[in-house]
Amino acid sequence: MSFVDYLWQAAQTYNIVLTDEQVEAYRIYYELLIEWNEKINLTAITQPDQVAVKHMIDSLSCHNMDVFFEGCSVIDVGTGAGFPGLPLKIFQDTIQLTLLDSLNKRVKFLATVAETLHLSNVEVIHSRAEEGARQKIHREKYDVAVSRAVARLNVLCELCMPFVKVGGYFIALKGAQYIAEVEEAKHAVAILGGKIENIVPVKLPGIDDSRAIIYVKKIKQTPALYPRKAGTPEKDPL
Numbered sequence: 001m002s003f004v005d006y007l008w009q010a011a012q013t014y015n016i017v018l019t020d021e022q023v024e025a026y027r028i029y030y031e032l033l034i035e036w037n038e039k040i041n042l043t044a045i046t047q048p049d050q051v052a053v054k055h056m057i058d059s060l061s062c063h064n065m066d067v068f069f070e071g072c073s074v075i076d077v078g079t080g081a082g083f084p085g086l087p088l089k090i091f092q093d094t095i096q097l098t099l100l101d102s103l104n105k106r107v108k109f110l111a112t113v114a115e116t117l118h119l120s121n122v123e124v125i126h127s128r129a130e131e132g133a134r135q136k137i138h139r140e141k142y143d144v145a146v147s148r149a150v151a152r153l154n155v156l157c158e159l160c161m162p163f164v165k166v167g168g169y170f171i172a173l174k175g176a177q178y179i180a181e182v183e184e185a186k187h188a189v190a191i192l193g194g195k196i197e198n199i200v201p202v203k204l205p206g207i208d209d210s211r212a213i214i215y216v217k218k219i220k221q222t223p224a225l226y227p228r229k230a231g232t233p234e235k236d237p238l
Helices: 004-014 020-037 049-060 085-091 104-116 153-163 179-192
Strands: 073-077 096-101 124-127 141-146 164-175 196-204 210-218
Touching: 004 020, 004 049, 020 085, 020 104, 049 085, 049 164, 073 085, 073 124, 073 153, 085 096, 104 124, 104 179, 141 153, 153 164, 153 179, 153 210, 164 179, 179 196
Parallel strands: 073 096, 073 141, 096 124, 141 164
Antiparallel strands: 164 210, 196 210
């Protein structure tokens, strides 16, 4: 089976309705991912069935129209090869997407994908999260911040929540340890101005593991102290 076949199958199993145009965009994205992965390290997951489920469908598992409303501004923090931001943008083109990553080679790849797919309202930024969130043009300017498997939740909160407007959401896509991570992050969430609103368990097609989407609502401004300087959130988590 081809990548397209696997994607159609996985989307149907997960009850996601895709158009022919969206599937074609995901196919081009997949081919660019494999091509560039030979030059720079983008992903260890390269088999077509695995990319379809563990990258594309997994990224879409956090989509919720109540959160990703028409025209909402979204920043994907530590996006890497573009997950979950680019699959979300392909799925809902009205998103105004910002992709932030600290490695310039990945930034060039992301810009190439956006240009090749003729995606509008996509900005790619080369920056560490700790530095980007202190810039006036980015601080508390986004309706949604998303991040997937970058760090433990208490660390991710400090890196992502300063980007989110009051009333907006930080969404974390987490793996098997999500229950422990949520408990561990409660203090950080409160300090940074958030409230854990929802935890949605995820079962990906054909994958026998435990995952969840954590929805954190921003209920007040993040104190100016945060995020602390680069490296500190990981070394000394809240």
